[in-house]
Amino acid sequence: MFCKITQSIIKAPQTLTFEKYFMINWNSIDSVFLDMDGTLLDLHFDNYFWLTHLPARYSSIKGLSQEKANDTLLQLIKKEEGTLNWYCLDFWTEKLGVDIRQLKEEIQHLIAFRPHVKTFLQSLKESDHRVVLMTNAHHKSLNLKLSITGLDHYVDEIVCSHDLKLPKENPLFWEKLQDIEPFTKERTLLIDDSLPVLKSARQYGIAHLYSILQPDSQKPPRDITEFPAIDQFDYQPRKT
Ligand SMILES: [Mg+2]
Numbered sequence: 001m002f003c004k005i006t007q008s009i010i011k012a013p014q015t016l017t018f019e020k021y022f023m024i025n026w027n028s029i030d031s032v033f034l035d036m037d038g039t040l041l042d043l044h045f046d047n048y049f050w051l052t053h054l055p056a057r058y059s060s061i062k063g064l065s066q067e068k069a070n071d072t073l074l075q076l077i078k079k080e081e082g083t084l085n086w087y088c089l090d091f092w093t094e095k096l097g098v099d100i101r102q103l104k105e106e107i108q109h110l111i112a113f114r115p116h117v118k119t120f121l122q123s124l125k126e127s128d129h130r131v132v133l134m135t136n137a138h139h140k141s142l143n144l145k146l147s148i149t150g151l152d153h154y155v156d157e158i159v160c161s162h163d164l165k166l167p168k169e170n171p172l173f174w175e176k177l178q179d180i181e182p183f184t185k186e187r188t189l190l191i192d193d194s195l196p197v198l199k200s201a202r203q204y205g206i207a208h209l210y211s212i213l214q215p216d217s218q219k220p221p222r223d224i225t226e227f228p229a230i231d232q233f234d235y236q237p238r239k240t
Contacts (some may be wrong), residue, residue, distance in 0.1 A: 031183040036135040038193035038215030045110040120233035121154035174204035
């Protein structure tokens with residue numbers, strides 16, 4: 001079966017972007033690991049929450065100027081980037097003294113699937129692949145998104161990296177994952193918008209790695225050169 005993906009290349013002296021069809025041989029894949037935010041769901045919700053909604057609400061709750069609230073949050077958030085704390089709602093609720101889950105619910109109408117994802121997941125569900133949602137999202141954030149999207153009905157299993165106490169960015173995550181979700185590296189496909197996560201999976205030896213061209217619908221597509229990047233999920237996965 002064919003998978004429509006888009007890859008960008010840089011060609012001196014001009015930067016050119018073009019679409020190309022790549023092939024995924026679904027017969028050579030048993031496990032399909034899918035990231036949630038920015039891969040199956042629009043990253044706009046998360047970006048809008050952390051960059052716009054939280055700073056505004058933090059400013060009003062704490063009685064700070066908008067500028068002071070922005071600076072404080074930016075410093076704190078940057079310090080935790082790439083760690084589990086960065087994704088942990090309990091950590092931020094305690095650190096900032098505001099109920100992060102409640103603030104997320106205020107903009108939950110922005111939680112949405114990326115284009116064609118539901119059709120893709122339905123096809124995948126009807127195939128005999130093992131489909132696992134593999135997320136760094138905290139349980140509270142995950143549960144909010146599952147309640148809105150029903151994503152859990154499309155996958156065989158959900159793995160939350162908080163349960164393994166390691167983020168996906170750490171290559172040891174994949175080793176620990178084998179204890180609860182055994183998989184063959186050579187026959188596993190991972191689709192994840194995060195390049196650090198893809199690099200960590202590559203280091204571990206996962207063979208089929210794909211990124212996402214436009215994780216946030218409100219931002220332009222990215223130039224991805226290190227991994228093939230999926231544009232739209234408008235194809236049918238099945239073993240022949
Ligand atoms: Mg992601």
